[in-house]
Amino acid sequence: TLTPLGREGDYSIDLELFWPQFQNFITSQKIFSVHPFPSLEVEMLHTGRLDIGRRTRIAKAQVNVDGLPYAIPVEQLNASLTSNAENSGRLEVVPQKLVNQGRAWEFDIYFTATEQDQSSILLVLDMEYAGRDYQFAYETIVLSSLIPPLPPAPAPQVVQPPAPAPPPVGRTIPKGLLAIPAVIVVALIAAGIYIISRTKPYGYLYNDRGELLVDFSSLPRKAAAAFISRDTVKGAELGVGELMGVSFNFGKGRVDIRSARTDPSVRINNRPLIEGEEARLHDQTWIGTQGKLFNFLLAPMMEAQPGTGDD
Structure with missing residues (x-):
């Protein structure tokens, strides 16, 4: 038995068979190769009780090889349903985006429950890979459309009638009118604190030649955008034409990038960025689009020369 091997490559193993009573042994050496195979990553989107008759998106499944997306023919991802009832619901596997020749990664x-029951779903990759038949099964997903029993009705409570208010003395201003300005002031203060507390942009953007294009901390911005969208910088503000369709969001200890378009495509460390989704940027993350490469860094390159984005 071998422990799991974490790296791709060729390995050798030495075998020895020994007879101590005869002081004799036989040795043999074998060489074998280790390659990554496709696997499934599943993100559960709905774990609560399912409404009967409603089509619900319960999970998102991604196919990858060694952490990178791997597109497969859609018929190679199978989903099976097991339940106590003869027909507890309808299960669907829908590709998010077809890449080419009917492939997706x-x-x-989706699951539509048709009656009260508890169901088990199994996702299986059934394919040929590296010249051999291959299967990968994800752990069983359990769903429930059982309606919980109603709690007992609370005992009726005896409500005492309120005491009559004392008659007003002289002319008074209703308390409701006095509260309105106070609520407005508190709301304005809270909004100001929220905007100011958001993280200011930080980090640096270089091209593939190591030239500085953008210093986010000193990026010239319009006053309204810098105040209202303090923690978000749109690609149009950078002066880099290839990044017009993206935006950067800054938080404490994190920087995210979002794409608002599908064409031209954007890739983060060679992984496609889907329209409307976010990806986390770390130090020395590569952003590729329209045949150009950009490098995001948390600290400036000491040897880098100023790029076209500097003032």
């Missing part, structure tokens, strides 16, 4: 899993 990301799928939505």
Whole structure:
């Protein structure tokens, strides 16, 4: 038995068979190769009780090889349903986006419950890979459309009638009118604190030649955008034409990038960025689009020369 091997490559193993009573042994050496195979990553989107008759997106499944997206023919991802009832619901596997020739690497899993029951769903990759038949099964997903029993009705409570208010003395201003300005002031203060507390942009953007294009901390911005969207910088503000369709969001200890378009495509460390979704940027993350490469860094390159984005 071998422990799991974490790296791709060729390995050798030495075998020895020993007879101590005869002081004799036989040795043998074998060489074998280790390669990554496709696997499934599943993100559960709905774990509560399912409404009967409603089509619900319960999970998102991604196919990858060694952490990178791997597009497969849609018929190679199978989903099976097991339940106590003869027909507890309808299960669907829908590709999010077809890449080419009917292939996809990301799928939505939908389930429509038709009656009260508890169901088990199994997702299986059934394919040929590296010249051999291959199967990968994800752990069983359990769903429930059982309606919980109603709690007992609370005992009726005896409500005492309120005491009559004392007659007003002289002319008074209703308390409701006095509260309105106070609520407005508190709301304005809270909004100001929220905007100011948001993280200011930080980090640096270089091209593939190591030239500084953008210093986010000193990026010239319009006053309204810098105040209202303090923690978000749109690609149009950078002066880099290839990044017009993206935006950067800054938080404490994190920087996210979002794409608002599908064409031209954007890739983060060679992984496609889907329209409307976010990806986390770390130090020395590569952003590729329209044949150009950009490098995001948390600290400036000491040897880098100023780029076209500097003032």
